[in-house]
Amino acid sequence: MSSSWPAVASEFVATSISSSRLPQSITGAGLKLPYIKLAEARWHGYLRCTATPQAWRTDLTTVDTVAQPEAKLSIFKSFAVEPGRPGPQPA
Numbered sequence: 001m002s003s004s005w006p007a008v009a010s011e012f013v014a015t016s017i018s019s020s021r022l023p024q025s026i027t028g029a030g031l032k033l034p035y036i037k038l039a040e041a042r043w044h045g046y047l048r049c050t051a052t053p054q055a056w057r058t059d060l061t062t063v064d065t066v067a068q069p070e071a072k073l074s075i076f077k078s079f080a081v082e083p084g085r086p087g088p089q090p091a
Helices: 024-030
Strands: 044-051 056-063 073-082 085-090
Touching: none
Parallel strands: none
Antiparallel strands: 044 056, 056 073, 073 085
């Protein structure tokens, strides 16, 4: 992120759990924007967020397949937003 544009808020947006995926070319274009930390459309999933006085943590949770209800869950990436540290940091 450019020092002339300091972070003032963080937004987390999940992929779909079962809808069609976006083409990877769209997420590749999103990564060219300096304020996007991660754009990934290969996986289906959801966000699991935990808020405490010390930090906001977001885990991008993905499923191996949407075709099976018992599909394995995995944490693809995790980020934290902490007081005094602007923007999401790897957790």
